[in-house]
Amino acid sequence: MSKNLGELAGRKGVNQTLFEELGIAARPAGSPSVEKMERLADEFVMGKANVYGAASFYDFLKPGNKGKKVYVCNGSSCMTAGTQSSLKEKLLNHFDANEIGEMCCLGRCHENSSFHIDGKNYSGNAIDEIISIKKDNSVVSDKYNVSLYGTAVLTAAFPGIKEYYSILAGALKKTTDELLQELKVSGLRGRGGAGFPIAIKLEGCKKEISTQKFIVCNADEGDPGAYSDRYLLEQQPHRVLLGMMIAGYISGADMGVVYIRAEYPEAITITQKAIDELHQQKLLGENILGSGFDFNFKVIGAQGAYICGEETALLSSIEGQRPEVRVRPPYPVQKGLFNKPTVVNNVETLACIPYVIKNSGQKFANIGIGKSTGTKLISLDGYFNKPGIYEVDMGTPLSVVVNELGGGFRSSIKALHIGGPLGGLVPVEKINDLAIDFESFSKNGFLLGHASVVCIPENFPIIKYLEHLFEFTAHESCGKCFPCRLGSTRGAEMLKKAQESDYKIDRKLFDDLVETLEIGSLCALGGGLPLPVKNALQYFDKELSVYFKRS
């Protein structure tokens, strides 16, 4: 069924998608009307149920979104900092309660407090300027440290379009096999979480025979605590765009789609502006630099759904289908967007490509350690004395990141949640055992993931944090498989009840639930939740034991 829908959705191409039409239809009231959805269903030859099913999935298209004028961030960093309820109270002096919604997460984790009004994000402190913000939607600056420890692959100063795109001119003179070989030698692995080698994906797509192929940049950066993709899109957009173009040249794709989360409105505008600059410089379109290579971009703003960061859900989202995770195989490189061969990569992965092509795969491979080559961007939250984005060589000790780059903690911290909601919960006593590389983390029972760091203060109950993770999963579950759909809600209920009454959680039942999630979930949302839960049960057993009974 969804295979046919994928074909149908592609008839109008990527420049006019049902997904975007639904977003446009939602603008006046915050949610598309039933009449409009029915008209869109007819226009796109989709079933009415399919269109309604898609629209009702997203936070920003749901009827509950109607009438919202301001949103407070409810991501993990803002939650552990406990800043948002007082922010909400202050907002109540300027808005009705039903005009205030929630967003997760605005990527201002360096401030541990944030809100969104009318397409712009503000720091929590900007509440003091709320009257002028309401009046003229003024932009309040967003300052965070950006610093380097090792090689500048991603954070080097941008030299200007002319000089930077000489990398493209050089690449287009080489064969696609030569470029692919450089990427193989580089050992570049995906930065979006799974660490899959990019060269294998590009080679897979290159081998497919098709009249149309796509490069999709996954800029959905949904992990609360992470804002490194936001940094790249807002401050280094050409690294990402050039990476996509070279990926397109290698794999035979002529269209790049940048799918950017709605919670990053500035990133959407800046990326589009960078694409416009490329058009002005005649670096896009047909026969680029006389090479015979054609390439264009399309920016798509998402509508608020964490699961759309999962690559197959993301593709369904662009197609205007309900963004449910797809069973693989077929893999996106075989049947991806509109059933055409598609390479999906994270922002940071793509942004590394120009460095590899300019400096050689070997030079990139010389940075880092073992199979974790190159550098990694780390996002530090506002519990650090020097919060910000840090680029470090892979293999850098975590203690250096925490104590030297981050300047230590500004209050007492008991654990670091590294790598997003599905990453490991690292107790502070393990900091000295870890280094920023995929293997170091997995060997120690954690996950590097996208390398965001959310601090859990000493006085923040771990049980409350676990409840937050189960609730997050329950809210974001695509609902396709029941261990995740039901298990996340049951887990959240148990953890809540144990905090609010003298109810004790049956440990065996809880362990069964966690195991079912781990082995029975289709994707790493339900399948990944057990990792931080098991870390918590192992390292915070004493704190948690009062909430459990052993049968």
Ligand SMILES: Cc1cc2nc3c(=O)[nH]c(=O)nc-3n(C[C@H](O)[C@H](O)[C@H](O)COP(=O)(O)O)c2cc1C
């Ligand atoms: C629930 C879930 C959310 C995800 N969110 C993101 C995301 O926001 N950004 C991202 O790049 N990858 C995300 N991923 C991983 C993607 O599915 C995919 O592996 C990635 O885009 C591949 O790019 P990479 O190889 O460059 O990392 C997510 C995966 C899951 C299971």
Ligand code: SF4
């Ligand atoms: S694990 Fe959850 S998000 Fe993933 S496919 Fe199953 S229901 Fe969907």
